[in-house]
Amino acid sequence: MEISKEAILNKTHYGLKVYAYILRQYYPESVLSLKGRDCGITRNPFNGGKDTLQINIVDNVAQHYDTELTDFKGDIFEFASYHFKTLEEQDLLIKLNEALHLRIGQKNSFYNQEEFQPAVEFPEIATQASPVFSYFQKPVTNIIPNRQASLVEVFHLIKGDDFASCTSTLRKIQDVKKARKYKAFHFDYVTFSGLFSKRNDKDLKKHSGLLTIDFDHLKDISNLREALLKDEYFETELLFTSPSGDGLKWVIPIELTKVKHQDFFKAAANYIQHSYSLEVDVSGKDISRACFLPHDPNVFINPKYL
Structure with a gap:
């Protein structure tokens, strides 16, 4: 499987786990709580840590906007570009694949146990109990x-x-x-x-x-x-x-x-x-x-x- 936006979305719950990962780099106790298609308001590290970041799912892609900054809006890849400080798409996808240990494009080896041991704790998203x-x-x-x-x-x-x-x-x-x-x-x-x-x-x-x-x-x-x-x-x-x-x-x-x-x-x-x-x-x-x-x-x- 090649590293692509679609592959990353499939591995990260529509991209929500990318948001969760990035937010936890700034606020370690941060946990996204999804209700329906909406994660509610959370802190925006790119707006001085204010509680102005709204994250939701639109057409099976996690997106965001800021309630104060009218120009601060887009999908998960645009948000990630701020954190990883790159505008080059392929470079961004590679960094996401490595940072979240998605292993997209890698062949798993029985003998290479490191592939199964992420170096960082994978971000969590609070989910609702299933009926x-x-x-x-x-x-x-x-x-x-x-x-x-x-x-x-x-x-x-x-x-x-x-x-x-x-x-x-x-x-x-x-x-x-x-x-x-x-x-x-x-x-x-x-x-x-x-x-x-x-x-x-x-x-x-x-x-x-x-x-x-x-x-x-x-x-x-x-x-x-x-x-x-x-x-x-x-x-x-x-x-x-x-x-x-x-x-x-x-x-x-x-x-x-x-x-x-x-x-x-x-x-x-x-x-x-x-x-x-x-x-x-x-x-x-x-x-x-x-x-x-x-x-x-x-x-x-x-x-x-x-």
Whole structure:
């Protein structure tokens, strides 16, 4: 793998760990705390240490701006150029690779143990505990959960190859009834909204604080996906393409101290209809709603959990 901006972003949590590393060179006790796509306000070493530095994630790249210095804004690489005092892109990438011990472009050797021993402590980012819910093994007629699973675990399952074969097979089936039957018998599923003793609203043990919105038979999945990720009212927890390939599963947080699950769903559905002119699957109002797990290499998870 060559040293590139993309490679560094992939190794540093969208670049957040680069910010964390640089800030800790000036303020050793500094720890970034990510909430949604926002790290909040922290000290800016390039503005006299004032609490004016805002860091957030935009289009999967960590960026910054200063609340006082209107010209002080950009992405992680521009920020790093101040610290490493270089404007040469390749020189900057090499310095980042070395300083953070990313080992991009290096061949790991079993005998060269130094490659596995960073000289400095790798910067930490405070992450949020991942919600948990019930996981059910196929077929869908099985209503007794196999175990509990976390949002992060399901993210990796969807992104990996575990469900690649059944997803590929399903999308080749043209007959609607046959496709529905195949999905019911060949896909594991979860109840994103909570933990259950068995899949029934009455058997809810604990709500997860999550709600799933289903979009079916979409004409433009890509544009809607980008719009949902940028939605100003609902924070995306997980977003992936449905098993059929023509829909989206949008998992968002729900505040149960203020409203009941069903009422929140109705409000969300009304908002979506008004904002996106789309109808959502009404079955989402059921707390025990089953959500089949497909393969989607482009699945998105809120970075605060990683």
